[in-house]
Amino acid sequence: MHSIQQKAAQIRLVIFDIDGVLTSGALFIGDNGQEYKAFHSRDGHGLRMLQDSGVQVAIITGRSSKVVQHRAKDLGIQHVYQGRREKLPAFEELLHATGFSAEQVAYVGDDVMDLPIMIRTGLAVAVQDAHSLVKKQAHWLTPSNGGMGAGRDVCELIMDAQGTLEPALAAYLVK
Amino acid sequence: MHSIQQKAAQIRLVIFDIDGVLTSGALFIGDNGQEYKAFHSRDGHGLRMLQDSGVQVAIITGRSSKVVQHRAKDLGIQHVYQGRREKLPAFEELLHATGFSAEQVAYVGDDVMDLPIMIRTGLAVAVQDAHSLVKKQAHWLTPSNGGMGAGRDVCELIMDAQGTLEPALAAYLVK
C-alpha cells in the first residue's frame, strides 16, 4: 500500500486552517472593518461526507472572525479554535479533548505558522499554492489551490484510504 | 445529426444547480452570517434568450439563500427549489408540475449531489471544472467553468440545436 494512503487510513481527525486553505487567502474588508470570506461549495460537501464517514473535523486559525463561526456551524464542525497565532497550544488542547494521538490527526495548511503542527501530525497536507517551505514539509500536496477545492481533495484522499469513498459516491448513482 | 445536438433538440426545460454552476462555487459569508453569491452577466443574457425561445428554466439547489430568490426573480425564472440536498424529490415534483418527461429535461451540475437527477435526464451537462465523477457521467461538458459562462454555453447549445440561436443573434446585427 502506498505510504500516503497508509497515513491517511489511520486518520480520525482532520484539522483545517481557514485563510489560504478553505479560502484562497483573500480577506475581504469593508468600510466599517467588517470581514467577509469566500468558501467553496464543493469543500462543504466534502466536509459533510467526511464527517458522515466517522472522521472528526476541527479548525485552528490564527485570525479571529465571526465568519468562521457561521461557516463551522453550517458544516457541523464542533472543534473551532480561533485567534490562535500560536497554534501549537490549540493543537495540544485538541488532542487532550478528543483523546486522539498525533498520528491519528491530519493538518491542512498553507503558511509557515502551520508548520509547528504539521511536523507533529500523522498526515501533513499543504495546498497546491502554499508557501514553498510548507510544501517542502508536507507529506502530500492537494491538486487544488486553497479555496478552490483543496479541502475536498483532502476529504476524498482520506475517505478513499479508509474505504468509505466508493460506497458514499455509489449511493448517488443508484437508479 | 450529432448525438448531443439530438438530445439538445428535444429539451423543453433546463434545470440549473446554483453553487459551482451559475457561480464559481464561492460562498461569500460576512460577520453576521449574511451570504453573497457572484453570478455572471453573460449567463444572465443566455437565460433570458433561452426563455424567450420557449424553453423553460428551473433551479434546484442544495443550499438555501435569499440571494437565489433575487437572482431568479431578476431573470424571470419561475421554478425555484431551494434547500434540497436530496434533489430527486424536487426533480419529481418539477416533472409533475410541468408535465415534461425526463427526456425533455436537461440538468446542469458540478458535484455528486447532482448525479441522481443527471442520470435520469435527457441531457446531463457538467461544467468544465466539475467533480471528476460528475464529468464522467455527463453527456456534455461546458467549455467554460462554473460562474464563468458555463450557463451561457448550455443556453446556446440548446438554442443552436433547436434552430433558435441564429435568428436571435442575427437580430443584433440588423443595420
Added chain:
Amino acid sequence: MHSIQQKAAQIRLVIFDIDGVLTSGALFIGDNGQEYKAFHSRDGHGLRMLQDSGVQVAIITGRSSKVVQHRAKDLGIQHVYQGRREKLPAFEELLHATGFSAEQVAYVGDDVMDLPIMIRTGLAVAVQDAHSLVKKQAHWLTPSNGGMGAGRDVCELIMDAQGTLEPALAAYLVK
C-alpha cells in the same frame, strides 16, 4: 499608418459597457438583493488620463445599479445611461447630446446586446473574453479580459494614436 490607429485617432467619445467590460461580468448579490461590482484600479486611472486628454467618456449598460452611479461619479464620467437593454436609442440620444458623429465614437463591449452600437461606431472594441460573435465583429480586441485592465487597454490605444499618451506618461518620469 495602421488602420486601427487611424480609427483611434479620430475618436472624441468612448462608450463603455459595464458588466463584462469594466468588470469581469461578476454580479455580486446579497441576502437583501443588494448589488456589488468589482471595478479595477488601473482602469480608473486610464479613464482619468483619457478624459484629461480631452476625450469624453460615456457608459451605456443594460442593467441598472446604484453602484454604477458611484463609480461614474468617482471617475468624473458625465454621460451615464443605465437600464438600457435596448442600447441603440441611448446611443442615438448620446450622439444628439454631444454632437459627435458615429465615426468619432468608440464602443467597448463583451456581449451580443452590444452589437447594435458596435456595428455603427467608428471603433468597435471587444474585450479579450467577449462572446465569440462580438469578437468577430470588433475592429480590435483588448489584450486584457473584462475587469482585468481591458478599459485601460482602450484608453492607452486611443491616447497613443492621438499622441497624448507619451507626454502623459513622461510626466511621471521627471526627476
Added chain:
Amino acid sequence: MHSIQQKAAQIRLVIFDIDGVLTSGALFIGDNGQEYKAFHSRDGHGLRMLQDSGVQVAIITGRSSKVVQHRAKDLGIQHVYQGRREKLPAFEELLHATGFSAEQVAYVGDDVMDLPIMIRTGLAVAVQDAHSLVKKQAHWLTPSNGGMGAGRDVCELIMDAQGTLEPALAAYLVK
C-alpha cells in the same frame, strides 16, 4: 553579492501602494457607495515578520478608504498616507518623519502614479502584473501578482538579504 540583494540589504522602510499591490486592483463597490477590498492572508504574515525583523512599513495610496485604515491597524502599520494621487509630497513627508534616506527605502507599485517615487528609491519593485512602464522602471519584479502574494515576496526578499529570514522560518520548525 547579487545587486538586488545589495539594494535589499540596506532597506529600513518599505512603502506599499494598496490597489493592485496589496490587492489585485479590484475595487468592490456596493449600492450605497460602500467600498471593500480583498487583501491576502499570506501578505499579512509577511508584513508582520518584516516589522518584527526591524524594518518599518508604510502605505501611500492615491485613493482614500476607511478599509485601508482597518487593514493597516490590524497589521500594526504606523505610516499611512491616503488620498495622495500626487504621491511625491507624501514620500518627502515620510522621509522627513522617519529620517531615512531614499536609498534606505523600497517602494512597491503597479501603476504609473507610482513612478515618481519608484525612480527615487533605493529599491523599486513592480508586481508581476504591473503596467508595462512600471515593470520597465523596476529593479525587481515580484514572482506573484498584486493581491496574490506580491507583498509577501517583497518581505521575504528583504529579510533574506538582511539575514533575518532563515532564523524567523527556522523557529517554526523547532521540534
